[in-house]
Amino acid sequence: MKLTPPFPAGDKHLSDKYWAHGYYIQDFELGAAGFVRFLVLNSCWLHEARDELHRGVLTTYTLERIKEELSGLPKVKVNIAICHHHPHAHSELGLGADDVIKNGQSLLDILSERGHWLVVHGHKHHAKVEYAKGQVFQSVVFAAGSFSGRLEGSNAVVSKNHFHVVEIDCDRSELAGRITSWSWVPGVGWEPSSPGNKLGFPCETGFGYRGSIAELATSVVSSLGTASVMKWPSLQLNTPEVQHLMPKQFLVLTKLLQDDHGVSVLFDDLGRPEQIGRVAA
Amino acid sequence: MTIEPQVRAFFEAFNAKHQQPREVAENYIYSRHLNDLGGPYHAVLVGPRGSGKTTLLKMLQPAALSAWQGARAHSLRAQIDYSGVFISSDISWSRQLKSLGYGRLSDVNHRTLIVACFTTHILHALLQTMIQRCDPTTTFRGVKLSLDQESNLALQILKELRIDGAIPSLSSIRQALRSRLTDIRTLANQGSLMDQLEFKASLASQPFLHIDFLDMCSNITGLFDDAVNEAGAKWGLLFDELETAPDWVVQQLFSAFRVSDQKIYLKLAISPSSPAAYATLTSELGPADWQDHKQIPLWCQDRKVAEKFCNDLWRSLARKQGIAQSARDSLGPSAFAPASGGGVASSVDRYGPDGYWTKQFQELLQKDKSFAAFLKVRKIDVTQLGHTDQFSRDAVLRKAAPIAAVRNFFLHEDRVGNVSPRQRKTSSLYAGAESMFAISEGNPRWLIGLLSPLIAHMVNTKTKTVAPSVQAEQIDKAADRLLALLRTTPLPDGSARSGTGGLDVLLQRIGQRLHDDLVQSNFAIDPKLSFVADKGYSNSVCELLAAGLNRGAVVLVDESTSRPIVGDLHDVPLRFSYLLAAKFGLALRKGRTTGLRQLLISTEGYDDADATRQLGLL
Numbered sequence: 001m002k003l004t005p006p007f008p009a010g011d012k013h014l015s016d017k018y019w020a021h022g023y024y025i026q027d028f029e030l031g032a033a034g035f036v037r038f039l040v041l042n043s044c045w046l047h048e049a050r051d052e053l054h055r056g057v058l059t060t061y062t063l064e065r066i067k068e069e070l071s072g073l074p075k076v077k078v079n080i081a082i083c084h085h086h087p088h089a090h091s092e093l094g095l096g097a098d099d100v101i102k103n104g105q106s107l108l109d110i111l112s113e114r115g116h117w118l119v120v121h122g123h124k125h126h127a128k129v130e131y132a133k134g135q136v137f138q139s140v141v142f143a144a145g146s147f148s149g150r151l152e153g154s155n156a157v158v159s160k161n162h163f164h165v166v167e168i169d170c171d172r173s174e175l176a177g178r179i180t181s182w183s184w185v186p187g188v189g190w191e192p193s194s195p196g197n198k199l200g201f202p203c204e205t206g207f208g209y210r211g212s213i214a215e216l217a218t219s220v221v222s223s224l225g226t227a228s229v230m231k232w233p234s235l236q237l238n239t240p241e242v243q244h245l246m247p248k249q250f251l252v253l254t255k256l257l258q259d260d261h262g263v264s265v266l267f268d269d270l271g272r273p274e275q276i277g278r279v280a281a
Numbered sequence: 282m283t284i285e286p287q288v289r290a291f292f293e294a295f296n297a298k299h300q301q302p303r304e305v306a307e308n309y310i311y312s313r314h315l316n317d318l319g320g321p322y323h324a325v326l327v328g329p330r331g332s333g334k335t336t337l338l339k340m341l342q343p344a345a346l347s348a349w350q351g352a353r354a355h356s357l358r359a360q361i362d363y364s365g366v367f368i369s370s371d372i373s374w375s376r377q378l379k380s381l382g383y384g385r386l387s388d389v390n391h392r393t394l395i396v397a398c399f400t401t402h403i404l405h406a407l408l409q410t411m412i413q414r415c416d417p418t419t420t421f422r423g424v425k426l427s428l429d430q431e432s433n434l435a436l437q438i439l440k441e442l443r444i445d446g447a448i449p450s451l452s453s454i455r456q457a458l459r460s461r462l463t464d465i466r467t468l469a470n471q472g473s474l475m476d477q478l479e480f481k482a483s484l485a486s487q488p489f490l491h492i493d494f495l496d497m498c499s500n501i502t503g504l505f506d507d508a509v510n511e512a513g514a515k516w517g518l519l520f521d522e523l524e525t526a527p528d529w530v531v532q533q534l535f536s537a538f539r540v541s542d543q544k545i546y547l548k549l550a551i552s553p554s555s556p557a558a559y560a561t562l563t564s565e566l567g568p569a570d571w572q573d574h575k576q577i578p579l580w581c582q583d584r585k586v587a588e589k590f591c592n593d594l595w596r597s598l599a600r601k602q603g604i605a606q607s608a609r610d611s612l613g614p615s616a617f618a619p620a621s622g623g624g625v626a627s628s629v630d631r632y633g634p635d636g637y638w639t640k641q642f643q644e645l646l647q648k649d650k651s652f653a654a655f656l657k658v659r660k661i662d663v664t665q666l667g668h669t670d671q672f673s674r675d676a677v678l679r680k681a682a683p684i685a686a687v688r689n690f691f692l693h694e695d696r697v698g699n700v701s702p703r704q705r706k707t708s709s710l711y712a713g714a715e716s717m718f719a720i721s722e723g724n725p726r727w728l729i730g731l732l733s734p735l736i737a738h739m740v741n742t743k744t745k746t747v748a749p750s751v752q753a754e755q756i757d758k759a760a761d762r763l764l765a766l767l768r769t770t771p772l773p774d775g776s777a778r779s780g781t782g783g784l785d786v787l788l789q790r791i792g793q794r795l796h797d798d799l800v801q802s803n804f805a806i807d808p809k810l811s812f813v814a815d816k817g818y819s820n821s822v823c824e825l826l827a828a829g830l831n832r833g834a835v836v837l838v839d840e841s842t843s844r845p846i847v848g849d850l851h852d853v854p855l856r857f858s859y860l861l862a863a864k865f866g867l868a869l870r871k872g873r874t875t876g877l878r879q880l881l882i883s884t885e886g887y888d889d890a891d892a893t894r895q896l897g898l899l
Contacts, residue, residue, distance in 0.1 A: 188299075227428065228432050228448070228449050229428055229431070229432050229435075229448055229449060229450045229453075230428070231428070264448050264453075266448055266450065266452055266453050266456060267456075268452075274452055275448060275450050275452055275453065276448075277448035277449065277450060277453070278448065279446050279447060279448060280435070280436055280439055280445075280447060280448065280449045
C-alpha cells in the first residue's frame with residue numbers, strides 16, 4: 001500500500017498484512033499487568049466484489065491464518081479484537097440482519113478457544129454490549145455506535161454519537177471491566193451519556209459478571225445489612241461484582257432487589273445508581 | 282468540552298440558565314449588583330432578557346460561592362449569612378401550564394393543581410440545595426451529615442411532605458418530589474374526565490396538594506438546621522424569570538415580602554414591565570422599597586462602574602485568546618466620548634487646529650447652516666476651539682460634539698453644494714471601545730456577543746487593532762438579530778385593527794422619525810432621542826413597547842431606582858437601547874423626550890390612537 005503513514009497499523013508490515021490477508025495481530029506491554037493483544041480485522045476485505053458490498057466477510061482463508069497464528073502465540077492477559085462489522089446478530093430497531101459478518105460466529109468460536117476476548121465493532125451506529133454465543137468462553141461484543149456518523153431511521157430517535165472509555169480489571173481471571181460513555185449534544189458539546197430510553201446507551205455500565213443475578217441480589221442485601229441507606233460507592237467496595245453488570249443484567253438486579261427484598265436503587269440525573277436503601281416505613 | 286463562544290447564537294449564547302453553579306462561578310465577572318443582591322434582606326432584581334439576572338441569582342448558591350475564586354469572593358462570602366436556593370422558572374408552573382387538564386378543569390381545580398406544581402417545584406429546589414450543602418466539595422456553608430443523621434432527617438422531611446415509598450435520604454426525597462410533579466399532571470388529566478364538583482372533593486382530600494410553600498420551606502429548613510446544629514440559620518429563595526410566571530404567583534411572592542418568615546429571604550428576578558408586580562408594589566398593603574425589600578435595576582449603573590465591568594470582561598475574554606491589549610487600544614476611542622476624541626492619539630489636543638473635533642466641526646460647518654448659527658450665537662470659533670474657555674468646553678462643546686458627529690456622518694454635500702441626508706451602509710460612526718461598551722448596555726450576554734467576534738478577528742488576522750468597519754459589521758449583525766427576535770413578539774389583541782404592526786415595525790418607524798429629526802431639523806444641543814406613549818395613546822402600542830422593554834430593545838429613561846418596575850407604559854419615557862440607536866442612526870444618549878403622538882403624526886399624518894378611534898366608529 002502507498003498510504004503514508006501506514007494504516008491501520010503504524011508498522012508497515014502489519015498494515016500490509018491487514019490489506020493482504022485481512023487481519024493483523026499486535027501485542028503491547030502493559031507493564032506489571034502483562035500484555036494486551038489486538039487482533040485487527042478487515043471485515044470489508046471483499047468489498048471490491050459487488051455481491052459482498054453490503055455486509056462484512058471474513059474468509060475461511062483469513063480465519064485459518066488467524067487460528068494458526070494465535071495457536072503459536074503465548075497467552076496474554078487482555079485480548080481485544082477490532083473490526084468494522086458485527087460478528088453476531090444486531091438487528092433491533094429495524095437495523096437489518098443481512099450485513100452481519102459472514103463467518104462471524106466462526107471467528108467468535110476461534111477466539112473462545114484462545115481465552116477471553118473483547119470484540120469491539122462499529123457499522124450499526126447503535127451502541128450495545130452483549131455476550132457472544134459459545135460453549136466455553138463467551139466473548140464480550142461491544143458495538144461502539146458512531147462517533148460522528150449521521151444517525152438515521154428509528155435509530156436516530158434512540159442513539160446518539162458516542163465516545164467511550166473502556167476500563168478492564170486486569171487482576172481478574174476472567175474478562176471484566178467498565179465502560180464510561182459520552183454523547184454529543186447539539187449546541188452543547190460532549191456530555192456524559194444519558195440513555196433517555198431503554199435502548200439508549202448509559203453513561204456507565206460494565207461487563208464480565210457471568211454468575212446468577214439472584215445470588216448477586218442476595219449479596220447486595222447482605223452488604224446493605226441493617227442500614228436503611230447506603231451510598232453506591234460503598235456498595236461497590238463491598239460487592240464489586242455490581243460494576244461488571246451489563247445494562248440488561250442491571251435492570252434485572254434492580255427488579256429482583258425491589259420485588260424480592262424490598263430494596264430500592266436510587267439513580268441520579270444521568271441514570272447512574274446513586275444510593276440503595278430500604279423504603280421508609 | 283464546549284463550543285467556542287464565537288460560533289454560538291448571539292442572543293441565546295452565554296445563558297447561565299443551563300449551567301451548573303460551578304460553571305457560572307468559573308466564568309463570573311464581578312459587578313457590584315452581586316453585593317446589592319446578596320445582602321441580608323428581600324430584594325427584587327429588575328432587568329431585561331440577557332442582563333445577567335440568572336447569573337447573579339445562581340452566584341448566591343452555596344456551590345457557586347464555594348467555587349468562585351474572584352478577588353472579592355472572600356468578602357462577599359463573609360457578607361452572605363444564608364443558603365441560596367435557586368428556583369428556575371419551570372414549565373410546571375409557568376403560564377404554559379394553562380393547558381393542564383386539557384383546558385377542561387374548573388378554575389378552582391386548575392388553580393389548586395398549579396399551586397401544587399409551584400410548591401413542589403420550590404421544595405425540589407430546596408432539597409437540591411440541601412444536597413449541595415452536604416456535598417464534600419461545597420466549602421461555603423458546607424455541612425457533614427453521617428448516613429444515620431441524613432436518614433433521620435430524611436424521615437422527618439418525608440413525614441412533613443407526606444411522601445410514602447421512598448428511601449430515607451435527601452436524594453430520594455428530591456426524586457420523589459420530581460415524581461410528584463408527574464403525579465399532579467396525571468391527576469389533572471384524570472380530572473378532565475370527571476365531574477368538576479366531584480373532582481374538587483377528591484382534590485380537597487389529598488393533603489399534599491394544599492401545602493403552603495413558605496410554611497413548608499420554613500419547616501423543613503428548620504429540620505435541616507437542627508440536624509446540622511445551625512438552629513435559626515437563614516435561607517434565601519432565589520426566584521428567576523418571574524415574567525414567565527402567572528400573575529397570581531408574582532402577586533403572592535411580592536406580597537410575601539411583608540409577611541414572610543424572618544429566616545427566609547426572597548430574591549426575585551423579573552423584567553421591567555410587569556403589571557402584576559407593579560400593582561402589588563403600589564397597593565396599600567404592598568411592600569415599600571427600602572423598608573421591606575431592595576429593588577436593584579440592572580441597567581442603572583454609574584458610568585465609571587459600568588465601564589470597569591466592561592473592561593474587566595474584555596480582559597477576561599481577551600486573555601483566554603492570549604491578547605493582553607486593552608479594549609481602548611484594540612478598538613480605538615469613540616466618537617461619543619468627546620472627552621477622549623475620536624480617531625486621534627491622546628497626546629494630540631483634541632480641540633487643537635488639527636484635532637479630531639476641530640475637523641468634525643469644520644466639515645459640518647460647511648454643510649450645516651443651523652450648526653453655523655448655533656456656534657455663532659455661542660460665539661464659538663471653530664478655528665479657535667483649543668482656546669475655548671473651560672466652561673464653554675464643558676457646557677457646550679462636549680455636549681454638542683456627539684450630535685455634530687452624527688450630523689456630519691449622515692449629511693452629504695454634493696459637488697454643487699447641495700446638502701442632503703444620506704443612508705449609510707455601515708455604522709462605523711459607532712466604533713470604539715466606549716461606544717461598544719455603551720451599545721452593550723452593560724448587558725453581559727450582549728457584550729460577550731459583541732466582543733467575542735472582534736477578539737476572534739484579532740486572533741485570525743494576527744492584528745492588534747480592529748478596524749471601525751469590522752466593529753460596525755458586528756454592531757449591524759447584532760442589531761439585525763435583535764430585530765429578528767423582536768419580530769417574533771406576539772401581536773397584542775386589537776393591534777391588527779389599529780394597524781400598529783409588529784414590535785420591529787413600530788420601533789423602526791419611531792427610529793426613523795427620531796433619526797430624521799436629529800439629522801434634518803435645526804442643530805440642537807439636546808435633540809429628541811427619547812419618546813413616550815402619551816396618555817390615551819393606543820394600548821396595543823404600549824403592550825408592544827412593554828415587550829420591547831422586557832427584551833432590552835428599549836430602556837426606561839428614568840434611571841433612578843425609584844421606579845424600576847412599571848405596569849402601564851403610558852407616560853413612561855423610553856429610549857432605544859444603544860444597539861438599536863446605532864442601527865437607526867441616533868446619538869448614544871437619552872436626549873430630549875417627545876410624545877409618540879406628535880412624533881408619528883407630524884411626519885406621516887398618521888396616528889395609531891386616531892386610527893383606533895376611527896375604526897371604532899365602524
